[in-house]
Amino acid sequence: MVEPSYPESAHDYVSDSEELERLEAALHQAPKGALVVSAISVGLLLVGWLGLYYLVFLPRGSVG
Amino acid sequence: MAINEEVILKSELRWAIVVGGIVAVILIAILYAALAMHINPPSNREYVDPKTLHLSAEFTEANLGTRVDPNGQIVARVIATQFEFVPNCIVLPAERDVTLRFTSPDVIHGILVSGTNVNTMIVPGYVAQVHTRFTKTGDLLMPCHEFCGLGHSQMLATVRVVRPEAFRPGSDGRIACGDRR
Numbered sequence: 001m002v003e004p005s006y007p008e009s010a011h012d013y014v015s016d017s018e019e020l021e022r023l024e025a026a027l028h029q030a031p032k033g034a035l036v037v038s039a040i041s042v043g044l045l046l047v048g049w050l051g052l053y054y055l056v057f058l059p060r061g062s063v064g
Numbered sequence: 065m066a067i068n069e070e071v072i073l074k075s076e077l078r079w080a081i082v083v084g085g086i087v088a089v090i091l092i093a094i095l096y097a098a099l100a101m102h103i104n105p106p107s108n109r110e111y112v113d114p115k116t117l118h119l120s121a122e123f124t125e126a127n128l129g130t131r132v133d134p135n136g137q138i139v140a141r142v143i144a145t146q147f148e149f150v151p152n153c154i155v156l157p158a159e160r161d162v163t164l165r166f167t168s169p170d171v172i173h174g175i176l177v178s179g180t181n182v183n184t185m186i187v188p189g190y191v192a193q194v195h196t197r198f199t200k201t202g203d204l205l206m207p208c209h210e211f212c213g214l215g216h217s218q219m220l221a222t223v224r225v226v227r228p229e230a231f232r233p234g235s236d237g238r239i240a241c242g243d244r245r
Contacts, residue, residue, distance in 0.1 A: 031075050038079065046086055050093070058097060060181040063194040064104035 106184045108193035114169045117143065122191075123167055130154050132237040138162045144173040144186045144208065147215030153222040153241035157231035158198045166192040174210030177223050185210060198225040 097103040117123045123143055129151045130140040138157065143150045144166055156162045166175065166186045176183040179200070184192045198204075208219040224241055233239040 031071070035075065035079070039082075042083070042086065046089075049090065053093060057181065058101070058103065061197060062101070062103045063181045063183070063196050064102070064106050 106192065106194045108191065110191040110193070111189060112167050112191050114167070114188040117167060117169045122165075125150070130156060130233070130239050132233045132239075134237070139165060141165045142221070144168045144175065144219075146170050146213050147208075147219040149175075149206070149208075149219070149221035151221075151240065153224060155224045155226060155231070155239050155241055155243070156198060157228045158201050158225050159228055160231075161195060161197050164194050164196070171212050172210055173208050173212050173219070175206050175221075176209050178205045178207075180204070182206075183209075198223075201225045201227055 112120065112123070118125065121127070123141060128141050128143060130138065132138050138160060140154045140156060140162065142154065142164065145168060154164075164182065166173075166184070167190065168186045168188045170188060172188070173186040174184065175186060177196075180196060180198065182194050182196050184194050186192045202225055204223040204225060206221040206223050208216055212219065222241070231239065234243070
């Protein structure tokens, strides 16, 4: 079995403390990124739903 | 700012408010359409004996298909059965209010008419009824959309929507796909 190879830079830290610092810095940004991705995807879903509802479903009229 | 439980909770609360707002917008849109515009799902509740459909007055074979009642109401009656619609083609006019009535003698079926809001379940023992007004002419597909057995995928009918002036029923008020008038 071939061992996976990782780029050297991923482990290329001077010390453990520096690695922890960089990890913490990355984690600070993570929630913002998750919120941006969530907002875009949910926003697109909402726009799609409203578009279908007002432009397709309602103009076809009631069948009840 | 360190990531801790408080920060996570705050972002989750904000997100919950946003999602709550979206749900509220959708609910308000649906309620407004239902209450102000009367756009509701088909809600006819009418019983029929599935064992005697062929003997009862309304769904006997001679009474199926499109018919213009003496009061001018255009009604199409269709039986959905494994695995066909009887009749499998109905003629209806565009730009006129029409009523479609369905029932089933065997299992649960469902129909939709492509490109329209016509969509209902057909349950044995009940008469499913929808009202609509077609805006375009042409042959629209009406497939069964509720799995009803091995032949389900072959079960489809045609709704032939014709121009109002081309909709000319006979003296008995009836009109069928094969008619030449």
